[in-house]
Amino acid sequence: MTRKPVDTGAPDRLYTVTNGRSSVDDTLDLVTLIVAECQPTTGMQSEHSRILTLCRHPTSVVEISAELELPITVVRILLADLLDTGRITARHPPVNPSLPDPALLKEVLHGLRNL
Amino acid sequence: MGSAISELPAHRTPLADAAETGLKIVVVGGFGVGKTTLVRSVSEIRPLNTEEVMTEAGVGIDETSGVAAKSTTTVAFDFGRISLNDTMVLYLFGAPGQKRFWFLWDRLFSGTLGAVVLVDTRRMDDSWYAIDRLEHHGTPFVVAVNRFDDDANHHSLDEIRQALALPDHVPMLDCDARVRQSGKDVLITLVDHVYTLATAQEATP
Numbered sequence: 001m002t003r004k005p006v007d008t009g010a011p012d013r014l015y016t017v018t019n020g021r022s023s024v025d026d027t028l029d030l031v032t033l034i035v036a037e038c039q040p041t042t043g044m045q046s047e048h049s050r051i052l053t054l055c056r057h058p059t060s061v062v063e064i065s066a067e068l069e070l071p072i073t074v075v076r077i078l079l080a081d082l083l084d085t086g087r088i089t090a091r092h093p094p095v096n097p098s099l100p101d102p103a104l105l106k107e108v109l110h111g112l113r114n115l
Numbered sequence: 116m117g118s119a120i121s122e123l124p125a126h127r128t129p130l131a132d133a134a135e136t137g138l139k140i141v142v143v144g145g146f147g148v149g150k151t152t153l154v155r156s157v158s159e160i161r162p163l164n165t166e167e168v169m170t171e172a173g174v175g176i177d178e179t180s181g182v183a184a185k186s187t188t189t190v191a192f193d194f195g196r197i198s199l200n201d202t203m204v205l206y207l208f209g210a211p212g213q214k215r216f217w218f219l220w221d222r223l224f225s226g227t228l229g230a231v232v233l234v235d236t237r238r239m240d241d242s243w244y245a246i247d248r249l250e251h252h253g254t255p256f257v258v259a260v261n262r263f264d265d266d267a268n269h270h271s272l273d274e275i276r277q278a279l280a281l282p283d284h285v286p287m288l289d290c291d292a293r294v295r296q297s298g299k300d301v302l303i304t305l306v307d308h309v310y311t312l313a314t315a316q317e318a319t320p
Binding site for chain 2: 029031032033056057058059060065067069072091093094096099100102104105107108109110111113115
């Protein structure tokens with residue numbers, strides 16, 4: 001499972017993809033599920049278009065990152081663009097103050113035992 | 116099903132349209148301990164790989180304008196996926212144990228249900244740092260000993276617990292990361308442990 005890191009030798013490419021932005025929208029967790037709310041349109045940035053195609057079915061932020069071969073930070077920036085314009089919606093994971101809800105854990109156990 | 120090393124489809128199958136809750140468990144361990152093998156044995160997709168990059172100057176600071184020389188940290192990790200039911204999906208992350216990884220822990224793995232520390236008895240030193248960091252972060256974890264065929268001096272779990280100075284309340288178990296059922300048992304042991312902690316916490320006002 002080795003692959004050439006995308007930043008090696010070509011950091012400029014990442015800035016091109018994000019239009020020079022490097023700030024991060026931390027509200028998008030690795031396992032936040034993204035759903036496309038529209039079809040890709042012509043003239044759209046290719047990464048945005050790929051995300052919309054990928055997210056016809058719910059797709060996690062980390063899977064989008066792996067599929068696009070772009071670091072998480074870059075993907076978060078791209079997703080923020082699409083969220084701002086309502087072209088995707090985000091299904092966020094539960095936020096646990098310290099430990100997860102026992103009822104949720106029970107469901108997880110049930111799912112694992114049935115695998 | 117069962118003990119066979121599963122063949123996974125070449126293409127990533129999409130999640131159910133009703134999927135709404137993403138959860139995560141992190142498998143931490145040294146190089147070559149079998150993290151990817153464990154992820155692969157229980158995952159419904161062929162493990163994928165990605166990475167996070169961040170500039171050290173950006174840690175904890177909301178700044179984008181700095182032009183001074185920055186050092187960049189890159190952490191690569193594998194992950195797999197398990198659909199628990201129509202709405203819940205569990206992501207399993209295989210993460211390296213070295214220092215630059217912990218630097219990104221909060222960014223990547225905050226909110227994890229818990230962690231599995233995968234141990235190779237031939238290189239137990241690799242596990243100390245991970246155990247120390249998890250205790251520091253207050254992340255519930257279990258220790259799974261991946262038994263390799265060529266492990267000549269087969270240490271008992273008690274011996275390993277002593278060697279790692281692991282408190283009694285941390286569950287330990289043997290596993291074979293290649294075997295699906297064994298991988299499932301590791302995850303169930305972890306979630307069971309977190310469940311016990313969570314119900315105990317709920318009981319205390």
